[in-house]
Amino acid sequence: MSLFTKDIGIDLGTASVLVYIKGKGVVLREPSVVAMDKNTGKLLKVGTEAEAMLGRTPGNIVAMRPLRDGVISDYDMTERMLKEFIKKVTTFSLFKPRLLICVPSGITEVEERAVVDAGIQAGARRAYLIEEPVAAAIGAGIDITKPDGHMVVDIGGGTADIAVISLGGVVESASIKTAGDKFDEAVVKYIRRKHNVLIGDRTAEELKKTIGCVFPRPEEVTMEIKGRCLMTGLPRVFSVSSSEMIEAFEEVSSRILEAVHAVLERTPPELVADISTNGIVMTGGGSLVWGFDKLIESHTGIETHVADDAISCVAFGTGKSLDSLDQMQDGTMNLSRRRQMNY
Structure with missing residues (x-):
């Protein structure tokens, strides 16, 4: 790695943004909220300070979440928010950093392009994408490179991503806007x-x-x-x-259970056998709702547990994947999505 720049991993979530810098770990964890002056268009606060303003602003100030259901709903605000967060955690360097950004597994091409463009406009040299369930599995300490099936249920703020992972890629997945x-x-x-x-x-x-x-x-x-x-x-x-x-919570939890069931139904039998042995791993802030692991276990009959530091799993996984950015550049990294944009 160059002495002049550091690679950055970003868990760009609906509820919060976590930033991981190679060699330093998670250096920033703030709500994905921005506050701006409607009259001047000036950005007033970002993150924790902006969140305190939600529902309490006068007419000329608007506090908002620029991401909805796991994707960008306000491109301009997302770009400005990212720029502020990157500025907070980096010092002056000769080269712009490379970004690895987490996205839900059900994201469309257009939504992907918006994330990559926002990363570039926020000051990145290059922006790469990694799927949330893959990052969550890596962050939870699962060795995803083996021919062994693992199921990850990542419940964030805007989306719940359920995926079966084997040989470094996603075999079956579902991404629902219920979280x-x-x-x-x-x-x-x-x-x-x-x-x-x-x-x-x-x-x-x-x-x-x-x-x-x-x-x-x-x-x-x-x-x-x-x-x-x-x-x-x-x-x-x-x-x-x-x-x-x-x-x-009954209706919401039922939808997530249905999605877990649907993914298991579509999964090849050999991998289902692996999952019944390895168990189901839950990550994300939503998995911390009391008894969620017990609920899934009672409905599937498969041992389920919540990962340690579930909220940071995706950020940790993204951080660990920074070591593989060069392979992603060469197109040899076996992720189900390995797009990169050069500018």
């Missing part, structure tokens, strides 16, 4: 329907993280929250229980 954000939406809808109270997205996320579960807990837990009563329009404080959360 962490949909859990939050489900909580908001449930509280509105059941308690006649309106709560914000941040309160919904707090509920999900604190008492949220998709499988019955050994002991019931409750949490007190505040919202706006739809009958009176006044603030109201009330308690929500973990069993209510199972009910709220």
